[in-house]
Amino acid sequence: MAEIDNRYARGGFGARTDVVIDEGLRAYMLRVYNYMALGVAGTAVVSLLVMSNPALMRTIALGPMKWVLFFGVLGLGWFAPRIIFSGNAAIAHGAYWLYCALWGVLISPFILAFFAKNAGGLVFQALAIAAVTFGATSLYGYVTKRDMTGWGSFLSMASIGLIVAMLVSFFVVSDPATGKTVSFIISALVVLLFSAVTAWETQQIKDMYVYGAGDAALVDRSAVFGSFMLYGSFITLFIHILNILGIMRSE
DSSP, X not given: OHHHHHHIIIIIHHHHHHHHHHHHHHHHHHHHHXXXXXXXXXXXXXXXXXXXXXXXXXXXXXXXXXXXXXXXXXXXXXXXXXXXXXXXXXXXXXXXXXXXXXXXXXXXXXXXXXXXXXXXXXXXXXXXXXXXXXXXXXXXXXXXXXXXTTHHHHHHHHHHHXXXXXXXXXXXXXXXXXXXXXXXXXXXXXXHHHHHHHHHHHHHHXXXXXXXXXXXXXXXXXXXXXXXXXXXXXXXXXXXXXXHHXXXXXX
């Protein structure tokens, strides 16, 4: 009997623990994806509300407000880890929903331009392509056994480089044809980069769960931060896929 109990302790309890962890991880990842999906839906609602106000649209598109929103999004994204993990749960959720709302206001003139020219066809096409791309790369990050931890530094530097390239091209390139070519190349690079970023983020989100397992508050904050990360990648993919489709349509 003692031998049977020992075997059960080494094998049975270990297996039961794995099952509990797997179930907890699935519930945690589902929460992350649900938060992200709600964030995307919230962004769509905010964009539609802003697009229904022509005066506000002109203020955003033609004035300095777009730069305030742009750097507000960048700043909130940069300080997200400190805000989410050092504050309480309400602050963590508030930061996430504010981030989604800022994106909705920021991209509304961009989306409206495509709606006006293409009756929304390109917008929905870009959304579908972004969803498939995001889903495939996030699934890879979830199931792969390859350790992608070392990708973080390269992806961060590449992201900063592309942001600088976008700002430089906006202020320096004046020829419309050249600007269109540069915009296409940058958007293609962004889509490739953030496909990799999505896979890397998904693996990091899994690791956060393993690290915080047993601490319900930490796991909840990790879920919010995970949705924050994946939301930003999805919106970035969507915007640049839409830009690529728009340029191809105009050729």
